[in-house]
Amino acid sequence: MTMDSPIPLAIVGVGKIARDQHLPSISRTPAFALRAAVSRNAEVDGVQNFTDIEACLAARPDVKAVALCLPPEPRFAAAITALEAGCHVLLEKPPGATLGETDVLADLAREKGVTIFATWHSRFAPAVQPAKAFLADRAIRKVTITWREDVRRWHPGQGWVWEPAGFGVFDPGINALSILTEILPDEALLRAARLEVPENAATPIGVTMTMGIAGGGYEIDADFDWRQEGPQTWEIAAETDGGLMSLTGGGKTMAVDGKVVSDEPEAEYDGIYKRFADLIEAGESDMDMRPLRLVADACLLGRRVAVEPFHE
Known part of the structure; x- marks a missing residue:
């Protein structure tokens, strides 16, 4: 149309x-x-x-x-x-x-x-596509995700996040997984996970995940936490034969060995609506479930550990 x-x-x-x-x-x-x-x-x-x-x-x-x-x-x-x-x-x-x-x-x-x-809004962060292009022809040795923020700042008074289907810290963590599945040239597979669940909640406040790729190769470690005060951390780093590639600011800035190579203004949701319009015009849909599948796999395979109650 x-x-x-x-x-x-x-x-x-x-x-x-x-x-x-x-x-x-x-x-x-x-x-x-x-x-x-x-x-x-x-x-x-x-x-x-x-x-x-x-x-x-x-x-x-x-x-x-x-x-x-x-x-x-x-x-x-x-x-x-x-x-x-x-x-x-x-x-x-x-x-x-x-x-x-x-x-x-x-x-x-x-x-x-x-x-x-x-929609996976973090995929439309400005440095995501440059990172994908950088990794496409590099030998990757290890990937580390650190996604730590303060739930009180970003979800004040939103009790539904602690209920079944609320996702807990996976609500922001899935943003990191959406970037990961977009930029990696390989399919990430979950190996192990640890889910820290407050005694008064149904969803996790902290999660660590260990992932890999089919046939071995390299490891992917993720650390999601909703208890970080002060500066917030949204980072993905990849050790490669072409240097250490880092995405910071949730995908806003890309650097290689500390040198910034991409840092543009954030326009994630503008990108989402442009993509929606393009899909409608083409008569197509986009239902990539890889980030959600990794969350589901973590809940299936992960070890649940009770931690102290959360009070806002």
Whole structure:
């Protein structure tokens, strides 16, 4: 299909990530025009607001695309509703509470002939593609991920992150895994994991993962932690025959042996909406589940260790 005019879009879930990232990027993307918002306790100025997606789509049949910014657990039902109505669907990460859910959504989108896009916003950080190009023809010796941040700063008052399907520290950790699976020339496979779960929570506050690649080769170590105060750390380092490649700032800056080779302004969510528009125009979908599969494998294979209760 060819888009001659902006696609009418509704945003579902008007929380911090929607206001900080989605709404500004939608306003900057000519391919979309925001027409409605859905939230139980918030509104977006300048558009029609609803408290549930069913009412929104019934009242606004002009809406042809939906951006789902809900937590993972309720997102599945909203996605089914949107797909059944013939809407293109953008899924905030993680794309589902289970791999089974994402399979169902991909199949339904195919059946309805619409686009579904599982977004991994960190893949659109400016230094990710330069890092991928650098590693493509290098011998990799070891990869280390350090993703440590303060949950109180980034998820204040959001108790759902500690409940089943809330993902715990995997909520940010999956960002690192989305970059890893994008830049590596090989498929990462989980070998072992340790999940530190507060006594009053169902999801981990700290995780270590050991990964490798099929047939051996090199090791990949990951350290995710939600207890870091002060400066936050989002780093991936790869030891190669061409030097030590490091991605810092969540993929914003790339350096080789300490020399910065890529450092551009962050525009992750602008990239997401451009990609969504391109997929719709091409009549395609993008449901890469490799980051979610690594999280699922860690939960299957990992050793759970109880740690002290978490109190905000």
